[in-house]
Amino acid sequence: MLTLPETVEAQPHLNVAANPVVAIVGATGAVGVELLRCLEARNFPLSRLRLLASPRSAGRTMTFRGEAVEVEALTEDSFEGVGLALFSAGSGVSKRYAAAAVKAGAVVVDNSSAFRMDPDVPLVVPEVNGAAIARHRGIIANPNCVAAIATVALAPLHRAHPIRRLHAATYQAASGAGAAAMEELRESTAAYLRGERFEPRVLPHPYAFNLFSHNAEMDPETGYNGEETKVVAETRRIMGTPELPVGITCIRVPVLRAHALALTVEFGEAVPVEEARALLAAAPGVKLVDDRARNHFPMPSDATGQDDVLVGRIRPDSGDPSGRSLCLFVVGDQLLKGAALNAVQIAEALLPR
Amino acid sequence: MLTLPETVEAQPHLNVAANPVVAIVGATGAVGVELLRCLEARNFPLSRLRLLASPRSAGRTMTFRGEAVEVEALTEDSFEGVGLALFSAGSGVSKRYAAAAVKAGAVVVDNSSAFRMDPDVPLVVPEVNGAAIARHRGIIANPNCVAAIATVALAPLHRAHPIRRLHAATYQAASGAGAAAMEELRESTAAYLRGERFEPRVLPHPYAFNLFSHNAEMDPETGYNGEETKVVAETRRIMGTPELPVGITCIRVPVLRAHALALTVEFGEAVPVEEARALLAAAPGVKLVDDRARNHFPMPSDATGQDDVLVGRIRPDSGDPSGRSLCLFVVGDQLLKGAALNAVQIAEALLPR
The missing domain is CATH 3.40.50.720 (NAD(P)-binding Rossmann-like Domain)
Known part of the structure; x- marks a missing residue:
């Protein structure tokens, strides 16, 4: 069902006019x-x-x-x-x-x-499922920031070798909680460095040099918070894998505006690191940052202000005896690919050619 | 082989004298x-x-x-x-x-x-394998901070339900790199807040509101760094599970002195959350912080200066279709249970009764 009130009919236009x-x-x-x-x-x-x-x-x-x-x-x-x-x-x-x-x-x-979970509303990361845009009936949903960043990195691998299972631990920036949370991180940190007390106003826990389980509401039955539930559901929807098993822990870290993800990805068969690296290097929206010699891998300080999602630390999962899993470390600007950039990319796809 | 030079014989004393x-x-x-x-x-x-x-x-x-x-x-x-x-x-x-x-x-x-990996030197976390202390020949090794903190949380579960597979993503504090790294985190953050440039001296990457793959040397062949290799080898040794499959990603986060770990633990059978919680609540060195209603879980700001390792977010791994895995979030003071406290606890066990 489309979530528009019944009095509103879905509009016929599937594109926007030139120079809207x-x-x-x-x-x-x-x-x-x-x-x-x-x-x-x-x-x-x-x-x-x-x-x-x-x-x-x-x-x-x-x-x-x-x-x-x-x-x-x-x-x-x-x-x-x-x-x-x-x-x-x-x-x-x-x-x-x-x-x-x-x-x-x-x-x-x-x-x-x-x-985002309305079957009549496409949920889109253009690099991953851009074709879904054409099915819109007036509204297109822009995904949760973690789901957008993760799927940019996962889709090129998934197309070559279907993913069977996914595990994610996140390192999420203040920006996901808005401009006021970013300011609270700055202010509370400055207060900490001056040795002063700071009473959190925006986030539920102290943020200066601290981290905490994501502040989204927790389901007391399942033990998963709303952020985790969203990331799982949206990742499945964007990837077109409604049954994909996804394990996840979402943590807020004292970083301003880029999210990091430690991903473990199980495939149906062993995927050589070199192949994964080649697939990611060729993928739109991805920048490979995987320099073992210089110990240089994706970092928020490099991802901030960048359109591309940085991917590195590509290696076999030492914890999977079957040899069918790879680990990746992925960092993306939460306000760009995690939000504004992805929305504008969707909008660009709606323009007349 | 014992790592002492051949000219030094292992001493007969297995304890220290009173009031040494x-x-x-x-x-x-x-x-x-x-x-x-x-x-x-x-x-x-x-x-x-x-x-x-x-x-x-x-x-x-x-x-x-x-x-x-x-x-x-x-x-x-x-x-x-x-x-x-x-x-x-x-x-x-x-x-x-x-x-x-x-x-x-x-x-x-x-x-x-x-x-730590010398077979003639016990590697000890007293709550986990304290009995190994008695086998020392002059030297007892105190483990890597992540291994010490992780095993305090894992051992009570493992004793009841042997662990089959472990996955860890770490959120590691500055203190693991020493007092100078803690100072660099403070100084570089203060500089950032003043809008000034800061050139890292101690750590290889910018640290203010940033995170990065652990700075230990990276093995260019395996793609794992020295910290990850240590945590895997030492966790296996302390737990007495030399073949345990362990997957790990070690990340340095801008926190001063408490390490956090997102753990996924696979057992041979399904372990109910309530049972895991009861085992951990009764375990020495563990404090359960698992309040879903208040969204209050282990945080560095709560763990700092505390002897106990905080454990919470105990829940089934939504990514394991077999239902045999639990997720935990664990935080411990890196300088206490991750280092000094554990060493002094070992020393206490050496004193005459």
Whole structure:
């Protein structure tokens, strides 16, 4: 079922017009800012940029292509004339306003989790399942950041050698919890270094030189938190492997804006390291960083601000006696491939050729 | 073979005398300081404390039981009258001076990797294989910090349900690389917050709000670094499971002094979460921190300065279709259970009853 209210019919348009009016919903958030930067950096062909946010942010200006654009308060009437709406203001806002955008004629690329598991809404990482974009009925979902980063690295291997089982331990940055969490990491760390107490306001635990189990809500029955559940479900959906066994531990680490993943990937047969390396080196959106001689592997400091997902430490899993598993270490900018860049890449695929 | 030079015979004494003279070799290092504090906090029955270090540190004083103790330069003649020598000055110093200490009549508890895989030297975590202490011939090895922390959490489960396979992703603190690395983390982070450049001196990569594959030397053939190799070999030896398949990824994170481990443990049969929790709650050296309702699990900020290893996030591995695996998240103070505390606990076991 499509999650649009019944009064809204799915629109016939599967593409956006040339040079559309583009709206960013949640323009002042951590991802919103990066959406604006990505549209600018990639020279996205748009006739006008509209910045929508909560009434609290209305009236502020942000710079796009050298010009000040005023932030407007989001209402259901905001979408008149908008051809493409990039939503990044949380699940509640998407549920409330995406239908209005579609009704007004816009195609919505939604960065929230609101529609990701809706069978009528494609969930897309262009390098992995870009063909799914064509099946949209007005809304396309942009995945969870870990799922997006992981699948960019996994898909090239999976196409050559189907993956049978996956295990992930994550090292997740502050940015996944928003700009305020990034600021809390900076502020609490500065306070720690001055020897001062700091009371967390955004995250539930101290963050300075600390790490903790991901702050998403925990299911008391299963012992898995909402982040882990999302990563598993979305990875399966994007890869087209609905039954893939996935084990996962999501941990928040004191890093600003790039997520790291220690992945163990079991295949149906042994995959030589050299072959995996060649597949990844040739894969779109991947940069191989696998220099054993210099002990140089993917790091957040290298991934920050980079479009590519960095992949390295490719080696047989010493813990799999069958010899059919490889380990990888993967790092991607959470705000770029994990969010804004992927959304803009989806939008680019919607433009007329 | 025992690694002592042939001219040194293994000493007959298997215990140390009551109220021995105790020497700390490497007294001014990160672990040395904690050794001194542990001896004091645990009221270790000693007649005199000798502090040995490089000539560079000689002449400094450190406070023990309210009195200033002068640091002496380490030489081969330093061990006269010493009954117990706690070494923590790196593998090279242990290889060079441990034999002199044993020859002088001391029992050596060595925190370096020099003798850990020597079949004639017990490698001990008292809660796990304390009985092995009795087999020593002058030297007892204190394990790698990750192996010590992991085995405290694994042994109580393994005794009830033998472990068949283990997978670990680590989140390792600066302290494992010494006091200078801890200072580099503080300094480079302060510089980052001021917007200044910082050139790493101790670690090979930027550390402020960053993480990286462990800095131990990488084997270009296997793709595993020396830390990973040690953890695998030592975990097997301490647990008495020489063939245990262990997969591992060791990552350095910007945390000061507690290591965290995401463990996946496969047993021969399904182990109910409640049983695992009960086994761990009753285990020596373990503190259960597994509060799903409050989303409160082991964190470095809680483990720092604590003797116990914190264990939580106990749940079935959603990635194991056989249902025979559990996941755990384990955090321990790297300088305490990962180093100094474990060494002092070994020393306590050597005292006359």
